Amino acid sequence: MKSKIGSIVLISLGILLAGCGKKGTEEISGETVTTVEESVAANLTENDTENPAESQTMEVPETVPAIIDIENPSWDYYIGNEAVSKASPLKLVQLTEAANAITDTEKWFEKNDLSLNAEGDERYGCEIYSPYNSEECDIQVTDRENGESFTLHFEGFRYAGDFTEENEPFVEQNIQYAQVEDGILYFSIGHLTYAKFSPHNAYVAAVDLAEKKLLWKSEPLVSNAYNFVITGNVLLCGYGFTEEPDYLYQLDLASGKVIGEIPLKTKADYLILKDNILYVRTYNTDYTFQVE
Template sequence: MRIALASLVAVFVLTGFSAAAPRPFEVTKLPEPRWSRTGPVPRGDANVKLVLVSSVGNAITDVGNWFRRHGLRLREHRLPGGLEPDFPLYALPAGTPVSFRGARLVRSVRQSGTQLGFYGRNFAEARYVLARRGGRALYGFDFANYAHLPKALSGPGGSVYQSATWAVEARGALYVSHSHAGFARDSSGLNGFVTAIDLRTRKVLWRSRSLVANAYTFEVVGNVIVTGYGFAEEPDYLYLLDRRTGGVLQRLRVPTAPEYLIRRGRTLFVRTYDRDLVVRLSESA
């Protein structure tokens, strides 16, 4: 009986993810989300507001200059054999597995003491998010059920892949954004959302409404999450989400689609398609 129970519990337990891992770790396959264009009801008590300070045109291709001019650094590791961007990245920690269950390492996010690796068939199809600390595997999540909409909800071009794009671990939870390259109509307006996962129970706490997060990055600041969404011929916004519920607390219209959001203190540096923004996180009355 004990052996049978252990087998059930260990359906997604791996043995050999890394030679550095002294014992197996669990990869949780999350259930299919409830696909909906609406999300949690906002709490409205975050006491923070997004205030646009400045907006300056850029040359579109001068992303590296933007990072250097503001002294910014993306919290991401350089991948072996990957394209070398025109801005600084961190060295990939030694011993990082470059593949997992036939999927390749497509992104590695640097956190304080934790590394979050994204694995998928290619850079547009990240399925797994796996966490490591000090060379040891901690936990993992399989987002296979997030990848494709049910056939009845697919857009006019058929099903497109919803890829895990960015993640932040904070206060006992993992926050993960999912989106795809293309128009909102390609997925019936059901892409670009954030999911919060309790790291103790491995269960979903909430999933935000769609069309709030397709920027490359987002920021968790206290009890709020700052995200960005936009695309050609679509409205472009920064969003303030309640970290506890995922509800939208505020949206700030921006000139073009947000790409990178990087925080320094109470200031957000936002790179959009053709504008460089400075946004202040202001305490509301």
């Protein structure tokens, strides 16, 4: 199955992502490796007191971040307040298309001098909890401006209810990737098996961190790549699977609506934008596109 091969390769990369990370994953050079892994250790937090003597005689309670439940309003496209579209589809001119060795992902990153480092948001940082590494489907957010920390809880996004009982173990959805831009948290969520077993999956969604509310949720089956790319008013993402259509999608950042698509030979695993060149790594094919 293509997705499992891609997951194994992902774990071996140890690629860094600024801004959002997987809670409990290995830290390298001060950054948190962001992968979708099936087992990781839980982080422990410590609290200090200003008075050393008091710390010897009393236990300081651990600060527990506020938990905000984000309701899933629909298993199809949703938008809270109708947004004015700010985006026109990017013109993507294909430059190259070449078969890869499937297992040479790390060499692809090195050859093209690519990384998953995102600039992120100066004010907000976040870490992902998902069913693969905890019992919850959460994103913990830190507001660097005022020191506030809170957890966004996405329990209502885990099971779509469109599956049969025998497929339940395979259709639990988890948060794949998250990134904060201009105070908005964008994240992708879905399961890792065939869409026919639970077709309402593989979404991108947006949450206003100041208001702590869901702004929009895209159509299903648009994003199961390991990451997405935000450039200007467009979010670039990819979806595909064995015996399913494989596409590179463009979403309007303001509304989450699909505004463009390009067919690919196989499922997109990584999308990296560098110097106006979009590098797309799929299961067995590498592409480059000039972004105009």
